[in-house]
Amino acid sequence: MIDAMPIDISFPPVPFSTRVDTSVGAVGRLATRMAEIGMLGRDGLVAIVADVGAESVLGRAEASLLDAGATVSVHRIEPMETVKVQSTADRIVEWAIDLGVSRGTPILAIGGGIVCDLAGHVAGTLLRGMPLVLVPTTLLAMVDAAFGGKTAVNVPLSGGRLGRNLVGGFHPAKLVVADIVALETLPERELRAGFAECVKHGWVDGEEHLAWIESQAAQLAEPGPRRTSVLRPLVERSIAVKAGIVTRDPFEHGERRLLNFGHTYAHAIEARAGNRWHHGEAVAIGMVAAVAAAVAGGRAEPSVLDRMRVLLDRLGLPVTLGEPIPLAELRGLMALDKKRSGLALRLVLPDRVGRLEVVEAPPEEMVAAGWRAVGATA
Numbered sequence: 001m002i003d004a005m006p007i008d009i010s011f012p013p014v015p016f017s018t019r020v021d022t023s024v025g026a027v028g029r030l031a032t033r034m035a036e037i038g039m040l041g042r043d044g045l046v047a048i049v050a051d052v053g054a055e056s057v058l059g060r061a062e063a064s065l066l067d068a069g070a071t072v073s074v075h076r077i078e079p080m081e082t083v084k085v086q087s088t089a090d091r092i093v094e095w096a097i098d099l100g101v102s103r104g105t106p107i108l109a110i111g112g113g114i115v116c117d118l119a120g121h122v123a124g125t126l127l128r129g130m131p132l133v134l135v136p137t138t139l140l141a142m143v144d145a146a147f148g149g150k151t152a153v154n155v156p157l158s159g160g161r162l163g164r165n166l167v168g169g170f171h172p173a174k175l176v177v178a179d180i181v182a183l184e185t186l187p188e189r190e191l192r193a194g195f196a197e198c199v200k201h202g203w204v205d206g207e208e209h210l211a212w213i214e215s216q217a218a219q220l221a222e223p224g225p226r227r228t229s230v231l232r233p234l235v236e237r238s239i240a241v242k243a244g245i246v247t248r249d250p251f252e253h254g255e256r257r258l259l260n261f262g263h264t265y266a267h268a269i270e271a272r273a274g275n276r277w278h279h280g281e282a283v284a285i286g287m288v289a290a291v292a293a294a295v296a297g298g299r300a301e302p303s304v305l306d307r308m309r310v311l312l313d314r315l316g317l318p319v320t321l322g323e324p325i326p327l328a329e330l331r332g333l334m335a336l337d338k339k340r341s342g343l344a345l346r347l348v349l350p351d352r353v354g355r356l357e358v359v360e361a362p363p364e365e366m367v368a369a370g371w372r373a374v375g376a377t378a
Helices: 026-036 055-067 086-099 113-128 139-145 188-205 207-221 225-248 255-260 263-271 279-296 302-314 327-336 364-373
Strands: 019-021 045-051 071-077 107-111 132-136 150-156 162-170 175-177 346-352 355-360
Touching: 019 026, 026 055, 026 132, 026 175, 045 055, 045 086, 045 113, 055 071, 055 107, 071 086, 071 113, 086 113, 086 150, 107 113, 113 132, 113 139, 113 150, 113 162, 132 139, 139 188, 139 225, 162 263, 162 327, 188 207, 188 225, 188 255, 188 279, 188 302, 207 225, 207 302, 225 255, 255 346, 255 355, 263 279, 263 327, 263 346, 279 302, 279 346, 279 364, 327 364
Parallel strands: 019 175, 045 071, 045 107, 107 132, 132 175
Antiparallel strands: 150 162, 346 355
């Protein structure tokens, strides 16, 4: 008998870097930015996955690429959570294969978080990985979905429920163009939904950052030139927070988990059949619930909850469910959250601004107190 020889193979952390352009009008310089990092290959083919509502941004991006001699093909999708599923990804894959893409062909996503997630999922899996460029066209995507490398699709479940982002991986973009000009035609509700992720970043980052958002809340809440002047620094501050955390913890083993603040509650809201809230709106409600849970558990003072509610309300975001939903139903939907630890729930709870902690298996009364604070019924 020959004894098996033990072999240890060590793989270093996967290195990646993302170039970011937040300059005004950056979409018009897209081809130049891609060429600078070697993303316009010999065949010049660029496969674009675009939101059907992002035609103006798509037009500017196409013009830049065509002027540079690229060959462009576009696949349009409807930006709905029920569309962000594997069958849609399969159709994109089939389209890309018919185009004749190679491993060096850039996949370019133009749209909100749904488009960024879908295109990233395809880019990360087709041909075992293709270069990815993201041009986010919503505030939420600019400060969250476009950064950190996460890709995902939802999973339809029985009873009309939707398991959000249950299938996916990590495939960072090589280039992100976060041009606030893309926000000019964004519906007001979509823009306000993005404020929730900015508040989250401020809450995680610390007092100075959150106080700055509070000082700008009146300008952010009102459309017009004053809002436009503060949007770019808002985006850049949020990107800096997320980039710093992702750099230190790219695969969400530690600090990056704090960015899930409010999301366990939010994903349960979004998983309901007939959900009417946008992702950012659900996150706003979820953060209120998470702070309320922290207060119920004696981790935070009631003034912390008041501060969260006041800021979200000033930004035009919801702080309650707005309809009677049984607590038992919502608690059951939390079991679908992909960030749970085994069968146990995992919540990110704050003590105060800038000090949050991942809590494993929190007491049920704390969890329920969070739901009751946003209007869940017995």
